[in-house]
Amino acid sequence: MPLKAKTRRDAMQDIAPRYHPQEASVEAHRCLYCFDAPCIMACPTGIDIPGFIKKIATGNLVGSARVILESNILGASCARVCPTEVLCEGACVMLDRDEKPIKIGRLQRYATDAFGEQKANPFLKKMKPNGKKVALVGGGPASLGCAAELVRLGYQTTVFEKDMEPGGLNRYGIAYYKMPPEVVQREVKLIRDLGVEFRTQTEVGKDVPVEKLRKEYDAVFLGVGLGRTHRLGIPGEEKGGVVEALEFIRLIHTKPLHEISVGKRVAVIGCGNTAIDAVTQAKRLGAKEAIILYRRGEENMSAYPYEYQLAKKDGCGFIFHTAPVEVLGDKRVTGLRMIRTRTGKDGKAEIVPGSEFEEPFDMVIKALGQEKQTSIWKKLIPELKFDVAGRIECDRRTGQTSVAKVFSGGDAVNGGREVVNAVADGKKAAHGIHAMLSGKPVSGPLQASRLGHRDGAKGSGFLQPIRVPDLEAAYNRERNGKLHG
Ligand SMILES: Cc1cc2nc3c(=O)[nH]c(=O)nc-3n(C[C@H](O)[C@H](O)[C@H](O)COP(=O)(O)OP(=O)(O)OC[C@H]3O[C@@H](n4cnc5c(N)ncnc54)[C@H](O)[C@@H]3O)c2cc1C
Numbered sequence: 001m002p003l004k005a006k007t008r009r010d011a012m013q014d015i016a017p018r019y020h021p022q023e024a025s026v027e028a029h030r031c032l033y034c035f036d037a038p039c040i041m042a043c044p045t046g047i048d049i050p051g052f053i054k055k056i057a058t059g060n061l062v063g064s065a066r067v068i069l070e071s072n073i074l075g076a077s078c079a080r081v082c083p084t085e086v087l088c089e090g091a092c093v094m095l096d097r098d099e100k101p102i103k104i105g106r107l108q109r110y111a112t113d114a115f116g117e118q119k120a121n122p123f124l125k126k127m128k129p130n131g132k133k134v135a136l137v138g139g140g141p142a143s144l145g146c147a148a149e150l151v152r153l154g155y156q157t158t159v160f161e162k163d164m165e166p167g168g169l170n171r172y173g174i175a176y177y178k179m180p181p182e183v184v185q186r187e188v189k190l191i192r193d194l195g196v197e198f199r200t201q202t203e204v205g206k207d208v209p210v211e212k213l214r215k216e217y218d219a220v221f222l223g224v225g226l227g228r229t230h231r232l233g234i235p236g237e238e239k240g241g242v243v244e245a246l247e248f249i250r251l252i253h254t255k256p257l258h259e260i261s262v263g264k265r266v267a268v269i270g271c272g273n274t275a276i277d278a279v280t281q282a283k284r285l286g287a288k289e290a291i292i293l294y295r296r297g298e299e300n301m302s303a304y305p306y307e308y309q310l311a312k313k314d315g316c317g318f319i320f321h322t323a324p325v326e327v328l329g330d331k332r333v334t335g336l337r338m339i340r341t342r343t344g345k346d347g348k349a350e351i352v353p354g355s356e357f358e359e360p361f362d363m364v365i366k367a368l369g370q371e372k373q374t375s376i377w378k379k380l381i382p383e384l385k386f387d388v389a390g391r392i393e394c395d396r397r398t399g400q401t402s403v404a405k406v407f408s409g410g411d412a413v414n415g416g417r418e419v420v421n422a423v424a425d426g427k428k429a430a431h432g433i434h435a436m437l438s439g440k441p442v443s444g445p446l447q448a449s450r451l452g453h454r455d456g457a458k459g460s461g462f463l464q465p466i467r468v469p470d471l472e473a474a475y476n477r478e479r480n481g482k483l484h485g
């Protein structure tokens with residue numbers, strides 16, 4: 001019997017609830033406020049982390065949120081979904097002292113949530129309109145980061161999104177217990193309030209020709225992300241009960257939880273972060289058993305270790321060194337025929353002959369990564385170049401593609417990374433577009449809050465965060481001078 005609506009709602013609650021004010025204050029006071037803070041360098045959007053933490057310590061939450069949003073307009077989302085262990089928190093100097101790193105993500109969330117609920121205005125700096133306009137294709141984190149930066153640099157910006165609501169995978173793809181829809185909706189409202197126009201349910205290439213955008217706008221940004229989940233390529237894949245991970249997660253974000261059907265024994269094929277999001281949510285929605293099947297070993301899985309631990313804590317199962325060969329059943333899936341694999345001499349998985357076996361499952365979720373949209377965009381813009389992996393080729397510093405006036409960033413360019421990388425790409429492309437259209441680079445603040453800057457912030461975030469290697473080189477030069485002088 002499916003779980004009751006309340007039980008399902010409880011199971012999908014936030015996995016990292018917001019700090020109590022006292023917890024936030026204690027954590028903020030642990031920060032050493034390093035001058036050459038390595039966490040800033042480790043954040044792709046260059047947030048002034050010691051700056052926003054200091055403001056939490058002094059009780060100025062709106063000021064703290066402003067520092068975050070100046071650099072990263074999706075600061076509230078990133079606070080929930082960033083793999084902080086390998087980004088800002090992974091660079092915290094506390095680790096050198098064998099102490100726990102400052103919980104930067106949780107503090108960032110504390111400030112941005114408080115700000116969002118107060119409906120306060122962040123008073124982000126804006127330049128006068130400059131009469132130029134930019135079209136952004138796709139409404140995911142890359143375009144949102146780019147549009148927010150452009151509008152603040154004085155550009156008229158329009159985002160074309162084919163889906164019902166903007167937000168991309170942040171809205172429809174990330175596990176519900178990390179990212180409830182209202183967080184993304186609040187961020188989109190903030191960006192709309194800054195002056196960005198959104199045209200939803202408008203697919204570029206179908207509802208609006210891309211040529212029209214190239215003619216009517218001064219620049220075009222492609223933040224189109226990736227495509228559908230890769231196929232399994234085995235017999236029976238079309239049977240009822242075999243679904244794509246993204247479809248399954250999308251339902252969770254768009255339907256009442258009690259209406260979502262989940263199997264009793266669910267197999268999830270793949271072992272990346274998407275597979276973990278799918279298996280944990282299947283379990284939380286009431287599957288008796290939810291099991292990951294992976295053709296390689298535990299040591300090869302691409303999911304982050306903390307995601308793996310989360311799935312194990314949720315009671316999910318893992319079958320390693322196993323690949324599916326056929327989906328069994330008449331019209332609906334009743335099981336999988338599988339085969340054992342081992343690691344070959346070249347390090348790749350190879351099948352173990354004669355090791356086939358069957359297991360009963362009533363739902364199969366495919367989580368094999370997303371396809372690139374190469375063929376679609378080759379047709380839409382024939383001059384656009386792609387790399388060997390099918391990603392849109394561009395100058396990674398400016399986002400400029402092989403086609404004049406066309407820029408790109410996010411998953412479409414990096415092949416699928418994190419929300420914060422997409423926002424950072426969007427910001428870089430906004431600066432690239434500004435440099436191309438105005439002939440002037442964006443002169444952003446240089447550690448504004450601590451070194452000061454005279455001519456006002458243009459753009460956002462630290463363009464040139466203090467580089468520890470530069471300081472070290474200067475120190476070594478001085479030291480060597482003294483030693484040899
Ligand atoms: C299951 C899953 C879980 C994830 N979990 C995390 C996580 O925990 N933490 C994290 O940091 N990252 C996570 N990610 C990755 C993150 O979601 C992406 O890196 C990020 O969303 C990429 O942003 P983007 O703007 O490049 O692309 P998307 O978010 O894919 O946005 C692209 C948008 O473009 C639109 N679009 C495409 N073509 C057109 C067109 N022709 N016309 C109009 N609109 C178009 C699409 O509808 C979509 O809204 C996860 C990804 C997945 C799949």
Ligand code: SF4
Binds near residue numbers: 046072
């Ligand atoms: S945006 Fe992500 S990486 Fe950057 S400081 Fe915030 S949590 Fe850390």
